[in-house]
Amino acid sequence: MPDVPIVVLYVSEHYLRGLPDERIWSESYQKPFWINLIHGVHSVPLTLLGVLVGLGLAAPELTAFFASALLHALEDLPVHNRDAHRHFLPLSHYRFISPLSYWDVAHHGKTVALVEALLVLVAAGFIWPRVSTPGHAALVAVGVWYAFNYWKTFLR
Structure with missing residues (x-):
């Protein structure tokens, strides 16, 4: 929030x-x-x-x-x-x-963002069995958002 x-x-x-x-x-x-x-x-x-x-x-x-x-x-x-x-x-x-940034490559952004995305994936795996179908859709949407933004920011 x-x-x-x-x-x-x-x-x-x-x-x-x-x-x-x-x-x-x-x-x-x-x-x-x-x-x-x-x-x-x-x-x-x-x-x-x-x-x-x-x-x-x-x-x-x-x-x-x-x-x-x-x-x-x-x-x-x-x-x-x-x-x-x-x-x-x-x-x-x-x-x-x-000294770190989740987006600025001059401050290790590529690595920090990858670690953040992996932590979100682990958290989603922990939450997955505890939520209903709408929760699953939200977790997938968050995963897709992280993947897309990582690609857009660091790989493109």
């Missing part, structure tokens, strides 16, 4: 406004509304607070939602270089600039 605002930004700017990728990432993404929203939903303190609220309310779905957002933020932390999020909002505007 923390990446949903990024998807909404990209789809609205690329498909509805016709902006090229470079302008989306260098201009639209940098606008205060988008950057603050994206960094806010990647905030470790805010997602941890959500987990604690879910636990306090004895709401397992809410707890799981915020726990998954927290895990996403923690996974993002070591794989963002020049596009690092402010993972400690609202306590700090600090950005951890990792």
